Amino acid sequence: MPDDELNIGLLLFIPYRSLESRVFQAIADAGFDDLTLAQAKLLQRIDPAGSRLTALAASAQVTKQTAGFLVDQLERAGYVERVPDPTDARARLVRLTDRAATAVPLGAKVIEEIEAEWTAHLGPRRMTQLRDALTRLREITDPYR
């Protein structure tokens, strides 16, 4: 099999992994070096208005026990807080603290930089096509929404 005919799974994974590593490294370099990758992956899925643990677990595709374990750590490290959910006394909302509100946009900025590099390599047209195709693919591959 020629090198340029990898299966579509690996083709998706390679740039994903590259981006993830760089974002994670940049955040660590900025002083947020107490975050683990698993924590960061959960952190980026927390809604600005707060997310329930169950929703977070579904979004990240882990069990709620795993999500709870990671949120415990994020809470101890001061990245999130748990507040009662006013609409349901069983539930609590996981909310970002000011500390996280500094780290998250930092990650977003690095992602923008990487997108710019990719656009420079592919050309704007192909980059738009890529984003468009992936967005449409989400309709049939995103189990969460």
Add this chain to the structure above:
Amino acid sequence: MPDDELNIGLLLFIPYRSLESRVFQAIADAGFDDLTLAQAKLLQRIDPAGSRLTALAASAQVTKQTAGFLVDQLERAGYVERVPDPTDARARLVRLTDRAATAVPLGAKVIEEIEAEWTAHLGPRRMTQLRDALTRLREITDPYR
């Protein structure tokens, strides 16, 4: 942020994860239910002619200790064997056994099916563009080659 403007990392990850889950499930359903995800991820990267542990570790982006741990398990389960590398007495080649030679094409078949579904959803033109863009992206995001 509108739902269709997820960051490019998540956009890559969502279909990747969907494909991975389905392939893994199909392989398990076919009777190869002793494979774990981490083992399968390594397995798919083994060259038909055999791969060195170090190359495998680099390709999967794990330490060689981790790769060794997983190859030990794959060996015990009968999916791979270690043979001396004729070109270097320090090295050994990890080679697929007949058992793996049944499981691997099965995974490839499921990937083909998923690709067909995606092509049906996106249209052949957009699917070709997707594959093309990802292949070119690999030039600047694949640390392994």
Add this chain to the structure above:
DNA sequence: CTAATTTAATCAGAGAATCTGACTAAGTCA
């Protein structure tokens, strides 16, 4: 051709992430 360095792999030990199963409390519905 030896000596120093690098490379391939393994051993030992520890930490992180994940799971299954069981449980409590609160909400929903027949």
Add this chain to the structure above:
DNA sequence: TGACTTAGTCAGATTCTCTGATTAAATTAG
């Protein structure tokens, strides 16, 4: 009201991954 579902936690185990140190073979420098 009573049965069922949902949100979250507790307990325990397994799996995955890492860092550091070691052995043996290959390569490079002097």
